[in-house]
Amino acid sequence: MTEHRILLLAGDFVEDYEVMVPFQALEMIGHEVHAVCPEKEAGDTCPTAIHDFEGDQTYTEKPGHQFELTHDFDAVEPSEYDALVVPGGRAPEYLRTYDEVLEITRHFFAEDKPVAALCHGLQILAAADVLEGRTCTGYPALEADVRGAGAEWTGEVTRDGNLVTGQAWPDHPEWLAEFLEVLGTDVDHAEPAAADD
Template identity: 60%
Template sequence: MARKILMIIGDFTEDYETMVPFQALQACGHKVDAVCPDKAAGDKVATAIHDFEGDQTYSEKPGHKFVLNASFADVDPATYDALVVPGGRAPEYLRLNGAVLAMVRHFFEAGKPVAAICHGPQLLAAAGVLKGRRVSAYPACAPEVGLAGGEFADIPVDGAVTDGNLVTAPAWPAHPAWLAQFMALLNRGTARAAAE
């Protein structure tokens, strides 16, 4: 059964962490609406490519321009089955937007599947939804996970962790594990809906 998924992104979202789940989830038959505050369907966001080249932190290069396919102003989170929060630099400023934080809280309060990767948990921490959760993220975000009451999961860069309705991962090398675990949650929701 196809699910309706909200993806909240912003300027300098990580290229792979936006493009890959956006396309892969659609390829599996799901509807994915990618939105950004103060932007509408057809507008573009800049993306950044974060790479791991042996320096003490990731490098950053310009990525593709990503075209939004839905308007932030039209979003009603109650009409969505799941949420995806990519990483990059976007979560750093998106967490200052009260409407974004309210949307994130909706998915946790309703127990809907949520997938966040890399710096995405910065947004979840700001929304106050990580208390008591085991959460992976880019390692530099570990203090924020802890300060938000979560337990930082120090896992390999290609791993992912599921805690209840939340799937998290350190960075884009984890896409196979992260997306597989998220799709398992989506399928579990489909099976639950069919049983009701």
């Protein structure tokens, strides 16, 4: 397997599962994941928010964990990374106001590098003007934003070239599997051991 260096954009009140699960899963497989946040350095933390879907008109929100960043945002050189992960939650709403975040995002699209975005992470892609002519999805309430950015909307995990998008953390299994395929990561599926009688 080829190890990739992957940049993960985090921020205060990023969705808990959507930052923790990809970060841990990609590292477990052997990729090097650098988690960064504007105005923060390695060792700083981002509080997370747990979004759940409990039958209300929109998601509910509960306090999550402290997610520890692994690298300094100011030291990021996009050319040194092979892929980008953009989780959702509250963070993308304000991360998209940082010119540096938009420039980093544009680099991955300009160089046709793999990008995995989930839920409200599509707000950053829309603000970076990289969705024109794409087919993608995100949190359902963002359909108008995505269409307004020139993309075709779907209601399911979607792969468009090197872009993989999903609606929210329940999409993790399919979303991560598609992203690993884009990365060229071959994961051997071990057969479960037979249970002793």
